[in-house]
Amino acid sequence: MTAPKTVLVTLNVQGVGPEAATQPETALHGRDAHGRYAYGGGLARVLDMLRRQGIRATLFWPVFEAERCRDLLEQSLRDGHEAASQGNAFEDLSTLGDREGEVLERARDRLAQLTGAAPQGFRYTSSAFSARTVPLLRQLGYRYDSSAIDDDAPYALDLDGGAGMVELPWSEGLCDATHFSRRVTQDRAYAHWVEQGDALLAAEGYACLTLHPRADNGVGRAARLQKVEQLLERFRAAGATFTTCGDLAAHALQRE
Amino acid sequence: MQRIPYGAAVRADDNPWLPLDRELRAQGLRAASAAPVRAVVCVTVHVDGPAVEVGRKQFPAGPYTAGRYAIRRGVPRHLEILARHRMAATFFACGYDVEHYPAPFHAILAAGHEIAAHGYLHEAWDLGDEEPSLLAKTHRIIQQELGVTPVGWCSPSGRKSHRTLPALRELGYCYDASEKDQDRPYLADGDAGFIMLPNNTVSLDDYPFYFSGHSLAAEAYDNWVQEFEALRQAEGYVHLTVHPKAAGGSGTPARAAALDRFLGHVAAQPDVHVMTLEALARHCLAHPDHWRRA
Numbered sequence: 055m056t057a058p059k060t061v062l063v064t065l066n067v068q069g070v071g072p073e074a075a076t077q078p079e080t081a082l083h084g085r086d087a088h089g090r091y092a093y094g095g096g097l098a099r100v101l102d103m104l105r106r107q108g109i110r111a112t113l114f115w116p117v118f119e120a121e122r123c124r125d126l127l128e129q130s131l132r133d134g135h136e137a138a139s140q141g142n143a144f145e146d147l148s149t150l151g152d153r154e155g156e157v158l159e160r161a162r163d164r165l166a167q168l169t170g171a172a173p174q175g176f177r178y179t180s181s182a183f184s185a186r187t188v189p190l191l192r193q194l195g196y197r198y199d200s201s202a203i204d205d206d207a208p209y210a211l212d213l214d215g216g217a218g219m220v221e222l223p224w225s226e227g228l229c230d231a232t233h234f235s236r237r238v239t240q241d242r243a244y245a246h247w248v249e250q251g252d253a254l255l256a257a258e259g260y261a262c263l264t265l266h267p268r269a270d271n272g273v274g275r276a277a278r279l280q281k282v283e284q285l286l287e288r289f290r291a292a293g294a295t296f297t298t299c300g301d302l303a304a305h306a307l308q309r310e
Numbered sequence: 311m312q313r314i315p316y317g318a319a320v321r322a323d324d325n326p327w328l329p330l331d332r333e334l335r336a337q338g339l340r341a342a343s344a345a346p347v348r349a350v351v352c353v354t355v356h357v358d359g360p361a362v363e364v365g366r367k368q369f370p371a372g373p374y375t376a377g378r379y380a381i382r383r384g385v386p387r388h389l390e391i392l393a394r395h396r397m398a399a400t401f402f403a404c405g406y407d408v409e410h411y412p413a414p415f416h417a418i419l420a421a422g423h424e425i426a427a428h429g430y431l432h433e434a435w436d437l438g439d440e441e442p443s444l445l446a447k448t449h450r451i452i453q454q455e456l457g458v459t460p461v462g463w464c465s466p467s468g469r470k471s472h473r474t475l476p477a478l479r480e481l482g483y484c485y486d487a488s489e490k491d492q493d494r495p496y497l498a499d500g501d502a503g504f505i506m507l508p509n510n511t512v513s514l515d516d517y518p519f520y521f522s523g524h525s526l527a528a529e530a531y532d533n534w535v536q537e538f539e540a541l542r543q544a545e546g547y548v549h550l551t552v553h554p555k556a557a558g559g560s561g562t563p564a565r566a567a568a569l570d571r572f573l574g575h576v577a578a579q580p581d582v583h584v585m586t587l588e589a590l591a592r593h594c595l596a597h598p599d600h601w602r603r604a
Contacts, residue, residue: 080472081471081472083469083471083472083474083488083489084465084468084470084488084490085465085469085511086468087489087490088491088512090489090490090491091490091491094491094492094493095313095493098313098315098316099315102316103316106316236523237519237521237522237523238519238523239513239519239523239530239532239533240533240536241532241533241536242523242525269490269510270490270512275493275537275540276316276541276544277533277537277539277541279317280536280540
């Protein structure tokens with residue numbers, strides 16, 4: 055009997071949002087519009103892949119992207135995926151000052167309106183947190199955060215001002231953008247994922263895979279999704295089970 | 311064109327290239343016994359000669375001669391490879407290179423390839439109000455030096471502005487190869503006379519793998535084959551970009567050999583048609599309803 059192994063498949067839904075945070079969307083062309091690939095087939099293709107694999111994933115939605123992908127947001131819910139929050143529109147939380155609470159609240163409320171349920175989880179990788187971020191997330195009713203990279207397993211957020219919340223750390227080595235932003239080949243990216251993923255599962259039985267639907271830093275392209283499928287099948291063959299962040303957080307909180 | 315789901319077999323009737331297949335047969339360009347065209351491959355060569363260094367205000371001699379490598383070695387090598395595989399390609403030319411080094415461009419045309427426009431000094435910066443006049447300048451240089459009229463453009467470095475498409479339309483261009491947002495051609499908004507032929511400057515390109523990813527040529531080759539095979543199961547639009555320059559490009563022997571092997575792989579597939587971007591643009595614009603945005 056081996057220890058249980060749990061894999062979270064998470065998707066940071068990013069189209070042109072990161073670029074549109076600093077430039078008008080209508081000024082985004084060519085190299086500044088790589089993100090449009092997410093709308094031009096990338097996101098739909100990732101959902102196709104997850105359906106093929108029979109995996110329920112957690113999609114972290116900035117409101118900016120949820121508004122642009124309403125059909126695919128609904129499709130993802132029909133497919134059984136979790137919709138969690140990734141803030142509003144790629145703002146830098148650490149510079150919002152007194153507006154931070156209002157921005158986070160607006161983001162939560164709008165996503166809840168679009169999905170029909172308040173999001174249980176939050177992730178933000180576009181900027182630093184402020185000292186207020188975790189306490190604000192707690193006030194807004196979040197049960198988990200998944201922005202940190204400081205552990206190999208979930209842990210309680212009490213010391214960060216998030217009493218009753220759990221952190222589900224992601225792993226930068228088990229993330230597509232880490233490797234593809236360096237323009238490595240997909241075989242190299244795959245080799246990195248295997249190295250990181252196998253060792254994480256052996257250490258604490260927990261691995262968080264993070265994907266993006268773009269073509270530049272993400273896995274929206276069919277050739278790359280084939281590599282992701284190979285990775286998921288490898289984890290499955292090693293005895294891992296797949297769960298959503300929401301379900302794992304609920305399970306972790308129950309045990310406490 | 312309907313979205314093609316990932317991972318599902320495409321029914322023969324949904325193959326987006328059947329109209330092209332019929333056209334090629336009607337013109338006697340495809341043998342009666344040949345398999346139906348399932349994928350189109352466009353080979354684009356970004357010549358990027360000394361224009362790149364001059365554009366960066368580097369004097370193109372001594373160490374700043376990666377672009378000169380394209381003129382001296384890379385272009386002849388790529389022409390030889392393309393001729394051996396009997397493939398017509400699209401060569402993107404900077405106006406400065408055509409002006410100062412016309413010979414390789416005459417050789418490109420003599421070999422039956424297309425010349426398209428690629429900026430004057432491979433401008434990798436925002437051109438502001440100067441942009442339309444620079445596009446016109448390179449256009450005139452290609453016409454005057456080479457006696458051909460380009461109909462396509464690819465942004466050097468991928469930068470574009472709201473001025474770009476109107477200026478290209480004014481010059482009579484019918485395609486832009488600078489967007490990266492779809493795996494298929496699509497009509498520019500509200501314009502049945504202009505087609506976007508997206509490129510893939512991430513994983514069907516040499517420069518990112520070699521310059522940023524520090525890949526071996528064998529690794530780049532493997533990735534190109536994986537992209538080609540995945541696209542062939544889906545949209546079937548394969549837009550390859552290579553650079554005949556040194557330092558990051560595919561001009562040098564080891565990397566030109568990887569290009570050669572990849573084109574050999576493509577040439578060996580019975581259901582593939584290799585064509586220039588101009589030929590593809592003309593095909594798409596003859597059937598505009600097939601290429602509207604989904």
